[in-house]
Amino acid sequence: MGAKKENNDDEMDEKVKKYLRGEAANLEGLKDKKLKGQLAVREDLYGKSAKTAAKIEKWLLPSEGGYLEAEGIEKTWRIKQESIAREIDISSSKNQYDIVLPELGPYTLDFTSNGRYMAAAGRKGHLAIVDMKTLNLIKEIQVKETVRDVVYLHNELFFAVAQKKYPYIYNRDGTELHCLKEHGAVLRLQFLKNHFLLASINKFGQLHYQDVTMGEMVGNFRTGLGRTDVMQVNPFNGVVALGHSSGTVTMWKPTSSVPLVKMLCHPGPVSSLAFHPNGHLMATSGKENKIKIWDLRKFEVIQTMPGHAKTLNFSQKGLLAAGTGSFIKILADFSGSQNYNSYMTHSMAKGYQVGKVLFRPYEDVLGIGHSMGWSSILIPGSGEPNFDSWVANPFETSKQRREKEVHSLLDKLPPETIMLDPTKVGTVRAPQKKEKPTKKEIEAEMEAAIETAKDTDFKKKTKGRNKPSKRAKKRQEMIERAKKPFLEQQIQEHERSRKKQKTNPETEMPKSLQRFVRQKAA
């Protein structure tokens, strides 16, 4: 009994710690009494808040995720879907199915953030929206064009489809709302739901960010690394990662024309990548038959596994699904030691080529898009058992949906909040090295200096020396003096740039050879 209580307390403490979001401020060395008092009061309130939150969590979120546990020589990866089906209830067994649509080619899938709806897109123009709860087909349209990707926007009402030439936005009824011509022939689409940005990578390796609320093009960058269809958004910080054929993974944000991070992950082309929901882990797979798990805080490899994956996906609970050919492998790390082991396997019927694996949020279900339609299998312990209706509600009514839409629009984050470490927001900026002031700034400064020189009042001098001509002359002199340093600086800069030009290899080369100089990526 006592032990139980202790255990309970420990649990509570853990939860409180979670809600405290880090160490309390150490007030001991603080000399400012007033601040000390204020912070003490604050900390106390935080503590209270965390405690209540922990309690509430205990009361309101009672479900715990379960997972397969092997007994004896049993291995979890040997457990087949059929054996699982035998053990579970009817409602869960509804999630095991195969939809065979052989004509309209390999299917790709997307779930809404609450996992209620699924959009499936066949390569040959077949679009379908399915309510996963009732397994009703809501809408089905045929765009009669190549469809490369489909992605839901902020709710199930809108989805974007990457078609042959341009991406389009449709609503739930299958009405085409927008044609996003600027994106070009898009290969992969991603939606950043906190920022309301639709990110796309097109055939020519151009990355586009478009704000779907105002329709504004937020960013348009040429990656300069060639065509790729490997693109994934980091749900933690909104950074978009691209896998390239050179084996590099680049990470982008909409306010920077150069990648934030460029890392060489594989010697061969990157075939797919996925992010853990907490944003600290990244899984990549290369064509050289390797799957790597990276720690994004240190940019180091944690684990390298043999195997090829055409598609990778992390579940909410951190299971990693890798699909290749007609074979699907689930890796799991239940110990928390960040050592991923094989958890489950699933093989599709022979000849099915898995195109996309995607865990369904808040369900222990893995959706598989393959060349012959789509399938759904059960992966115990993959989904988050408790949902927060403020974040995503699988049982959302239309009214709730409407309210949430407004709320999420009000809470929309500006694109500049996308950064590698979003916890940096609101902190003190690290002292930077002096940036060169821009031309405009220099000009403004000069203007100001001139203005001040103009505005200076002269002393009233004796009669002979107070002539207007003399005063004007003097004023002119003052203005000149104020200008001088700026002009000197300009001259210096000019000189420097000229020198640089001289040293540029392109200019050094004879004209005939200049065209062979390798063009740098912009």
Place this chain on the structure above:
Amino acid sequence: MAVKKRKERAVGGESGNSKKFKKYSNSKGPMKKNKNDKRKKGKGPRLPSALRTELDRLDPKIASDSDDGIDLDVGNDVYEYEEEVPQEESRKNRRFDPVENYEYELPEDFEDENVPSDEDDDDGDFGVGGNKGSLNDDVDASDGDEEEDDERHLRMLQGVTGMSTDAFGGKKKRNSVVISEAHPESEYNPTRDVLEGDSHITLQDLLDPIQGKAGYSKLRKRVQHMDRKSTSVQAPLPKVDREKLERMAVYEHSKKDITKWEHLVKRNREAPTVFFGGDVDLGFSTVGAIASEFEPRTEFEKKIASLVYDDKVMEAHKADGSKLLELNKISEEDYMKHQDHVAKMRGLLFRHEMKQKRIKKIKSKTYHRLKNKDKLKVESAEMLMDPEAAKEQARKQEFKRAEERMTLKHKNKSKWARRILERGLNAQDEGTRAAMAEQLHQHALLTRKINTVKDSSSSSDSSSDDDDEVSNEDRASELLEKAKEKTLKVLEDDEEVPNSGVLSLPFMVRGMKKRKEEAIEEAKLALQEYEQLEGTNDAENSKPATASGRRVFGRANNEVPDSNKKTKTDNKMKMDNYYGNSDSEDDLKAKENVNIEGGKRNDVEKDVGPNYDRKEAADVSIFKNFEDNGDPGSKTTYEVAIFASDSRRKMKSENGIDKNAKKLQQVKEAIVHDKDMEEGEEDSDSESKQMVDGILSSAPKESYELPSQSELIRHAFAGDYVEEEFEKDKQEILNEENPEPDKPVLLPGWGQWTRVQQKKGLPWWMLKEHEDSKRKREESLKKRKDAQLKHVIISEKVDKKAEKLQTKSLPYPFTSKELFEQSMRMPIGSESNPETAIRSLNRPEVVKKPGVIIKPIKFVEMHHHEKSEDNKRSGQKQKKNKSKGASGKNKKQSN
């Protein structure tokens, strides 16, 4: 007593040096000291030799001593007469030998012996001793001792018995010297020794007279009591010290007073939230409520209250009230009527207001000028109609005239005018000259106005008087001149045939022409006559003619009335002419020229009617005015201007039209220009649009180049040199973000004309600079996040847009970055906190209901447990205690 004492002293100090004696003599009176020393020493007072021998016989010792003091002492009464003389002498001689006085100065009636007070033994003696100098200190001391003993003894007795000194020794001593007093001893008539003494009247002296009297025992006792208890008083501290002490005391006191508030202040300061809103009771909030509380206090108020609340009055009011109300009733019709009336008035007022507003907004100068003229016209009309108004006007004019005469504002007095005159009028341009003339004219107008008024009033008189006063040469000549001018004017008048109206009809025109011709003929005749007259006048008396160029016309003759008659026909006209004509001969010539012209034309007419005439004149004058603008003495007059307003307006309007036309033309041109411009702009616009279009069209069209050959090849052989390429990439990016410093190059011309430099190589500072920049680069490269990561490039580029999401500097109370960031780690929004915590997390520092009066802090005794809590509150325990305390406080505050 005193005498005795001194005697003793004298005896004691017999062997003392002469100085001492001198002193005594001095103290006795200035008579001796003013005398010669010899005499003082040797002989003493001037005594008759017989007396002296007598004295010697009586007291040989003293005589041999020949001491003045003793002399005096002994024969106090005897030498009294003798004393008087030297004293007077001394006074007389004083100015001759004042040096002797330096040694010792005391009031004339000073007597140091007779000091019966307590201080005598201490102060008095020492004072005297001090005065005497150090030489005779010992002697004095011995003297003093004796004296002191006596005194002390006396005092002791006094203290023991509580009786005055006189009771013991004083009387005894007094007995020895019998002084007869004229009056009985009393406070009004002090004893002799008191008078002769140091003039200090002691309390004792005052008390003596009431010694034995009944009814004063109380007073006596009190005095005695006081005497006994008397203690010496210390000298007060310096002011600075005293004030310091005072401040200290006050501080201590106030500190104690204030510290009792400390816990309250501390509590409020530490509370995360201070609540105001405990008592919302605002007391009486309505006037009625406040008034009901009113109680009469002063007499007046009471009186009023008694009257107001008098039953009878109340009853009467009640009884009458209904009647009063009835009286108040107004019939509906009346009410409606009143309402209508009010509405109408209001409407009128409003309309008037609007009109005035509109008028006020008009900026046109012409309009205002015309308006002013209208006003003047109205005024003049009024003047004619209303004697009051005329008077008023006259008064105004008089005032103005007086002002002008006083200030001579328009008489070329201003700086500007003087300067111009200094330079000479000829040097000025026409505008200036005109302005000057205008000014002069203004002056003339202002100073002459009164004359005109007088003229008009006495014109008939003057005309009638003219016959009598023929002798008045000036007047006559003036009149003659006037007449001539008038005729000239008429001749000049270039008739303008109106184009429209009745006058434009052909027969009217013909008639007008006829009349004009007649008039001209007549005028010519008249002129001839005038000239003749002038000629005769010239011949007759050339004296006045020589006086000034103007008086060439000479004396007026019989013809004068004639001309007057003519002038009378149009008074105004005459006046006008008169005004217009006050200038030099040039004008006259000009007029004559005009006249000739007019004669040539032969279409000049007169007697069309005064109004018409006026108009003509006005027109002419205006034309003139327009024609010879540069004429210094412009001939336009005020009145003419008024009547000419119409025509002028016309002119103006024509001008205006012209101008307008010009303007229109200009505008057209401008429009054309504008159009051109616009066209140009349009062109440019269209161009730009095209350009924009081009951009727009080009943007989507943006060349999607086909992957180049190299890229295709790379695709094909991907994975071959991946790492090398990545390395290269990284190096490139590093170079871009931290550029490599330029290699030092030999400056051209540097050391080239001696070979030494070449051998030496680059100058050291160049090398050093290069080294420095290189090292800097290395350091910055090392500092990079990806310095240790071979396979990663982390961009160090600063995102300008994201800069605003971080603070540049630590916000105020924080001193360390860690602390700030830790304090900011928790979100305080409703999304991330339970409902119970949000309120307290987001509560403002001060919670106050609107309208609540914040009362000053009230003193509340601190409870014991709180005190202990306060003491405990320190260090790590702070948090919990504080929270408890704070919550407790909050509760309390809210209570």
